[in-house]
Amino acid sequence: SFWSPEPGAEYALSATVTAASGLSASASVRVLADFPRPKFSSLRIECDAERGWAVLVPHVNAADAEGRPVERMDVWRVCGSRSVLVASGVADGQEVVDRFAPLNRKLTYRLGAYSDQGVYMVSEHTGMLRSRRAFAYYGPGYAGIARSRWNLSDRVSVSRSRQTLVDYAGRAYPVLYDGGGVSEVRTVDFVVDGEEEWRAFREAAEADGVLFKGTDGEAFRATCSADMAVPDGMPSRFRAVTLRIERVDGDDL
Helix, strand or coil: CCCCCCCEEEEEEEEEEEECCCCEEEEEEEEECCCCCCCEEEEEEEECCCEEEEEEEEEECCCCCCCEEEEEEEEEEECCCEEEEEEECCCCCCCCEECCCCCCEEEEEEEEECCCCCEEEEEEEEEEECCEEEEEEHHHCCCEEEEEEEEEEEEEEEEEEEEEEEECCCCEEEEEEEEEEEEEEEEEEEECCCCCHHHHHHHHHHHEEEECCEEEEEEEEEEEEECCCCCCCCCCCEEEEEEEEEEEECCEE
């Protein structure tokens, strides 16, 4: 969790010690926070619905004469009770692209500003990345983008244990084992507008893996295969693309 004391504020520090016999003792002391804080900083959140990601731009208030110079800044994305580091060592005005920002959900970012004396302050900023399209990023650095309107009638299959047959003494016995993770397979239907979108989905299916982001706010790494209608030479014609997306367990996004 993140906490940062305010300059000039008074806090109480308490401690309790419990012995093996069950007896306990407590002590408390009040302290006054007196330190040179960094200059006030803010975070501008620019939501790029065309690419499906958020652009984060931190700014230091140069007019804040009472604050110390800011040496660097860190940015976290807050997801429920969990925080994910998006970028560290960010300079004033430097753009940070958050490709993993979920769609159609309230986004909360924490900006930590560190002064030249090592003191830091944390501020929170909110926004929302709205989109009616789903995205599959692929290729080195997830630079390729396949995007289209999402048919909301997609299917999800979730399982944890798997079954296999083991031969023993001439008989086949079903054996249930835990593979160590959750297997989630989605079948997603897209309505593709034009050949350019069609080719992007084909490249995504041929890639080693994708970062999939749905309109329901889900964002995860996956492998995918595609069932696609072949282009007929009419560039403006709508086509159907069905992706079979299998989620891959990994680090928090």
